Amino acid sequence: xxxxxxGTTALLLVWGTVVGIDLVSFPQGLLSRPxxxxxxxxxxxxxPVVGLRVGLMLELFALDVMPVGAARYPDYGPGVVGAVxxxxxxxxxxxxxxxxxYALGFAVLGGWSxxxxxxxxxxxxxxxxxxxxxxxAATIAELQYRGLAGDVFRSAVLSGAAVIGAMLLRPSLPGxxxxxxxxxxxxxxxLAAALAGALxxxxxxxxxxxxxxxxxxxxxxxxxx
Amino acid sequence: MIAGxxxxxxxLFLVQGAWSYERMTGVGIGYASEPLLEDxxxxxxTRHAEAAVRSAEYFNSHPYLAGLAVGALVxxxxxxxxxxxxxxxxxxxxxxxxxxxxxxxWAGLVPALMGLGILGVVAGLGPWILVAVVVVYNAVRVATxxxxxxxxxxxxxxxxxxxxRSWLPRAAPLVGLVAGGSVGIALPLAARWLxxxxxxxxxxxxxxxxxxxxxxxxxxxxxxxxxxGVGAIGLAALLAWxxx
Numbered sequence: 001x002x003x004x005x006x007g008t009t010a011l012l013l014v015w016g017t018v019v020g021i022d023l024v025s026f027p028q029g030l031l032s033r034p035x036x037x038x039x040x041x042x043x044x045x046x047x048p049v050v051g052l053r054v055g056l057m058l059e060l061f062a063l064d065v066m067p068v069g070a071a072r073y074p075d076y077g078p079g080v081v082g083a084v085x086x087x088x089x090x091x092x093x094x095x096x097x098x099x100x101x102y103a104l105g106f107a108v109l110g111g112w113s114x115x116x117x118x119x120x121x122x123x124x125x126x127x128x129x130x131x132x133x134x135x136x137a138a139t140i141a142e143l144q145y146r147g148l149a150g151d152v153f154r155s156a157v158l159s160g161a162a163v164i165g166a167m168l169l170r171p172s173l174p175g176x177x178x179x180x181x182x183x184x185x186x187x188x189x190x191l192a193a194a195l196a197g198a199l200x201x202x203x204x205x206x207x208x209x210x211x212x213x214x215x216x217x218x219x220x221x222x223x224x225x
Numbered sequence: 226m227i228a229g230x231x232x233x234x235x236x237l238f239l240v241q242g243a244w245s246y247e248r249m250t251g252v253g254i255g256y257a258s259e260p261l262l263e264d265x266x267x268x269x270x271t272r273h274a275e276a277a278v279r280s281a282e283y284f285n286s287h288p289y290l291a292g293l294a295v296g297a298l299v300x301x302x303x304x305x306x307x308x309x310x311x312x313x314x315x316x317x318x319x320x321x322x323x324x325x326x327x328x329x330x331w332a333g334l335v336p337a338l339m340g341l342g343i344l345g346v347v348a349g350l351g352p353w354i355l356v357a358v359v360v361v362y363n364a365v366r367v368a369t370x371x372x373x374x375x376x377x378x379x380x381x382x383x384x385x386x387x388x389x390r391s392w393l394p395r396a397a398p399l400v401g402l403v404a405g406g407s408v409g410i411a412l413p414l415a416a417r418w419l420x421x422x423x424x425x426x427x428x429x430x431x432x433x434x435x436x437x438x439x440x441x442x443x444x445x446x447x448x449x450x451x452x453x454g455v456g457a458i459g460l461a462a463l464l465a466w467x468x469x
Contacts, residue, residue, distance in 0.1 A: 024241050025239065025241055025244075026238055026242065027238050027363070028238075028241070028288060028289075028366075029359065029363045030335070030358070030359050030363070033335070033339060035339060035343065035355060036342075036358075039352040039355050040352075043352055048352050051352070052346050052351075056343060056415055056419060057419060059343065060415065061450055061451060061454060063339065063408065064449075066327060066331045066332060067331060068323075068327055068331065070246065070249065070285070074451055093421035093423070097461065098462060100454070101454075101455065101458040101459060101462060104451055104454050104455050104458070105455065107451060108451060108455070118245055118246055119245075119246070121243050121252075122245035122247045124243075124245075125248060125252065126247070132252075132278070132281055135274045135276070135278035135279075135280075135281075136277070137277060140252060140255040140256050140277075140280075140281050141256060141259070143243045143256075144239065144242050144243045144253060145242075146243065147242045147243030147244065148239060148242040148243070151242070174465075174466060176465075178465045178468045179465045180423055181461055181464065181465050182458060182461045182462045183419075183421055184420065184423075184425075184426045184430045184433070184461075185429060185430070185433045185457050185460075185461035186457075186458045186461075187416055187430040187433075188429065188430040188431065188432065188434040188436075188437065188457075189433055189434075189437060189450070189454040189457050190454065191412060191415075191416055191430065191434045192433070192434045192437030192438050192450065192453070193451075193453075193454065194408065194412055195438065196438065196450060197450075198336070198405065198412075201332045201401070201404070201405070206402060207398075207401045207402055207404070208405070209405075210402045210403075210406040210409065211405035211406070212409065213406065213409065214406040214407065214408065214409020214411075215409040215410075215413065216409075217409070217410050218409060218410040218411065218412060218413035219413045221414055222413040222414050222416065222417040
């Protein structure tokens with residue numbers, strides 16, 4: 001079992017916050033993708049393979065999601081960072097499924113927190129309607145910085161809850177070979193999510209044929225000895 | 226103007242910072258437009274005040290293509306286009322910039338690169354392949370934002386035809402094909418890499434996949450992948466906990 005130093009814990013909290021902000025506010029540069037968030041957390045913990053496994057598992061779920069404007073979508077990043085901490089506590093075959101469940105819970109919580117932030121931004125706009133109606137640049141900038149600060153706060157709280165929660169939960173995490181079933185069910189669920197997303201994006205045209213050809217090639221590569 | 230351009234470019238990376246259901250990215254567009262409108266303040270303060278009000282009104286588009294709108298709308302203000310026409314241009318840009326950007330980035334480049342990243346990880350290239358993925362993606366993102374703002378500023382009210390003539394409508398379907406192929410190859414290899422080395426691991430994973438696709442997805446959007454995942458994994462955890 002890994003015992004994090006205060007420095008590593010701080011790094012994880014900062015990383016969780018960064019990937020949370022990246023989803024919508026800044027810079028939207030792919031850092032919030034579970035595979036990237038998980039890899040980063042794994043490197044910080046000195047467990048790069050665990051980070052990649054957790055990240056890849058959650059990436060399957062995230063491939064279903066299009067973070068389009070007003071739609072409500074999960075925020076995977078901070079939960080994935082916490083899930084890597086959780087998964088690093090034992091053999092990955094046993095912990096990966098439970099860590100996935102943990103990250104999915106935080107993803108839902110993250111989506112809900114975005115909703116609250118957007119409503120809060122709307123209320124602030126209402127309060128500053130006079131400044132906006134006058135075209136006051138200072139009001140526009142103030143609203144912008146307030147929104148950004150709100151997202152930093154949202155991501156930091158989510159990241160703190162995910163990372164500290166995982167550290168507290170780790171000693172009581174159940175173990176044993178039978179928990180590999182949870183991992184296997186999680187893989188099936190993730191594959192279904194990714195495939196459903198890919199099929200939806202593909203439509204009925206050439207992209208569907210490319211997807212089908214890719215799956216056939218992937219299966220051939222996967223089953224080779 | 227160059228200083229204003231660079232400042233606006235920097236601010237475009239924060240364009241969704243004050244996203245709200247009332248104005249969506251409107252405040253962010255106003256924030257990004259402000260440095261470019263600075264010269265108008267000196268030349269025509271009345272027009273500047275009107276332009277500043279319009280700049281922060283309701284708007285929504287893909288964030289990476291918001292520069293097209295910012296540039297075009299600012300140029301229209303300098304060209305003394307009537308305010309009502311500027312507002313109509315703003316409304317007209319919302320849907321195409323959203324649809325094109327979503328198709329090119331969210332449904333195209335992101336899954337294409339994540340598929341390639343997954344292939345790199347299962348091929349044993351480690352986390353560093355993901356650094357390359359992030360660098361490539363952000364290079365495209367920065368270049369697109371720069372191009373969008375420049376094209377918008379150069380085109381003004383003719384931005385629609387500038388977009389139609391550009392690489393944008395042609396690139397989106399091509400990137401979509403790459404995305405389909407790379408995700409398709411990645412999924413079976415990801416499953417193989419993730420599966421624990423146990424006798425019935427493949428059967429359980431494929432069984433879950435079949436249940437999800439055949440029985441649950443037809444129930445509609447209320448049963449989304451996250452909800453199914455939480456339910457199925459939670460049930461499996463309870464069963465594992467109850468096993469002797």
